[in-house]
Amino acid sequence: MLLSPLQHFSNRIVMAPMTRSRAIDNIPNDLMAEYYSQRATAGLIITEGTSPSPNGLGYPRIPGIFSEEQIEGWRRTTDAVHAKGGKIFIQFMHVGRVGSYENLPEGATLVAPSAISAFGDMFTDTKGMVKTDTPEAITPDSIKDTIAEFVQSAKNAIAAGFDGVELHSANGYLLEQFLNPNANTRTDEYGGSIENRARFVIEVTKAVADAIGKDKTGIRFSPYNDFNTMPPYDEVYETYEYLAKEMNKTGILYIHLLDGAARKQQKGLELISAMRAYFNGILILNSGYTKERATAAIESNEADMVSFGNLYISNPDLVNRFENDQYLTQAEESTFYTPGEKGYTDYPVYKE
Numbered sequence: 066m067l068l069s070p071l072q073h074f075s076n077r078i079v080m081a082p083m084t085r086s087r088a089i090d091n092i093p094n095d096l097m098a099e100y101y102s103q104r105a106t107a108g109l110i111i112t113e114g115t116s117p118s119p120n121g122l123g124y125p126r127i128p129g130i131f132s133e134e135q136i137e138g139w140r141r142t143t144d145a146v147h148a149k150g151g152k153i154f155i156q157f158m159h160v161g162r163v164g165s166y167e168n169l170p171e172g173a174t175l176v177a178p179s180a181i182s183a184f185g186d187m188f189t190d191t192k193g194m195v196k197t198d199t200p201e202a203i204t205p206d207s208i209k210d211t212i213a214e215f216v217q218s219a220k221n222a223i224a225a226g227f228d229g230v231e232l233h234s235a236n237g238y239l240l241e242q243f244l245n246p247n248a249n250t251r252t253d254e255y256g257g258s259i260e261n262r263a264r265f266v267i268e269v270t271k272a273v274a275d276a277i278g279k280d281k282t283g284i285r286f287s288p289y290n291d292f293n294t295m296p297p298y299d300e301v302y303e304t305y306e307y308l309a310k311e312m313n314k315t316g317i318l319y320i321h322l323l324d325g326a327a328r329k330q331q332k333g334l335e336l337i338s339a340m341r342a343y344f345n346g347i348l349i350l351n352s353g354y355t356k357e358r359a360t361a362a363i364e365s366n367e368a369d370m371v372s373f374g375n376l377y378i379s380n381p382d383l384v385n386r387f388e389n390d391q392y393l394t395q396a397e398e399s400t401f402y403t404p405g406e407k408g409y410t411d412y413p414v415y416k417e
């Protein structure tokens with residue numbers, strides 16, 4: 066079942082988005098093109114989190130998609146993946162408050178729905194570990210500008226040869242910061258009620274879908290996940306139920322759901338089924354899946370596709386290994402975010 070095709074995709078195995086911090090000066094390079102092309106047999110590759118704005122570059126060596134150089138750089142990746150018959154979406158990750166000024170280019174500002182710090186530690190190439198900086202509360206004008214940046218970057222992504230864009234509304238970054246009332250204490254139309262907290266996410270989604278096509282747009286959510294200081298709140302269920310219905314109205318291609326935290330609670334299990342029921346597009350599930358669990362999820366129609374993170378770091382030929390029940394190599398954590406090819410492009414394909 067995992068290997069059966071789906072409209073748009075040759076199989077149901079997705080490479081999950083993973084920050085790998087190899088983009089020196091925030092510009093995608095040949096090494097990255099090689100890494101992604103090694104993994105081109107996935108039904109869909111979703112790139113590492115890529116910033117649609119200078120303000121969203123809170124981590125070191127993450128790529129952007131807002132300058133000509135970045136567009137040209139990414140073209141090498143899309144060309145290399147397409148040459149092998151693969152499909153590739155770019156993930157738009159605007160970090161919002163999860164960042165340090167040490168990592169931002171000159172003139173950029175750390176922005177978030179409210180001036181509340183993420184209270185985390187952050188790696189910088191210049192000073193090692195530092196505390197995340199306190200963001201500025203984004204102004205209504207700046208909200209409009211940020212949406213415009215998402216739109217321009219989506220057009221850039223298509224110009225760079227991507228098959229589509231995934232909006233990162235998970236794991237505590239800018240879009241999710243609007244959803245969570247602990248990070249969003251605004252009193253204007255972007256804060257307070259569920260409809261208000263969801264407004265930015267919906268506006269960005271509609272604007273991107275209008276610019277590049279709804280069939281080229283997907284979004285990632287992580288309900289109940291507290292990663293990057295996202296404390297739980299009372300209306301998680303209702304917030305995501307509402308989002309699933311609104312996403313369905315936009316007609317976007319997929320929802321990519323990190324379901325690990327939700328599965329740990331009764332209401333969360335119900336939420337996964339509710340989102341599946343309300344959203345008629347493709348549902349991709351993720352978090353700790355094995356071949357067996359993924360096959361079961363697709364056979365029971367709980368999902369259309371399943372994405373794999375860790376396994377894709379160390380098994381470039383994951384599709385082939387699943388198909389032939391070959392052993393899986395474990396990923397080496399110490400090289401997740403280090404520059405260079407070690408632990409990046411040097412994982413071999415299966416050998417007897």
Ligand SMILES: Cc1cc2nc3c(=O)[nH]c(=O)nc-3n(C[C@H](O)[C@H](O)[C@H](O)COP(=O)(O)O)c2cc1C
Pocket residue numbers: 081082083084085113114156158233235236285323351352353354372373374375376401
């Ligand atoms: C090194 C690393 C970097 C990651 N970077 C991102 C990212 O940029 N965007 C994102 O949405 N998720 C990111 N994730 C989360 C993965 O997409 C995925 O949700 C997670 O690894 C769980 O899936 P798995 O159990 O198959 O590994 C990252 C995970 C890892 C291991």
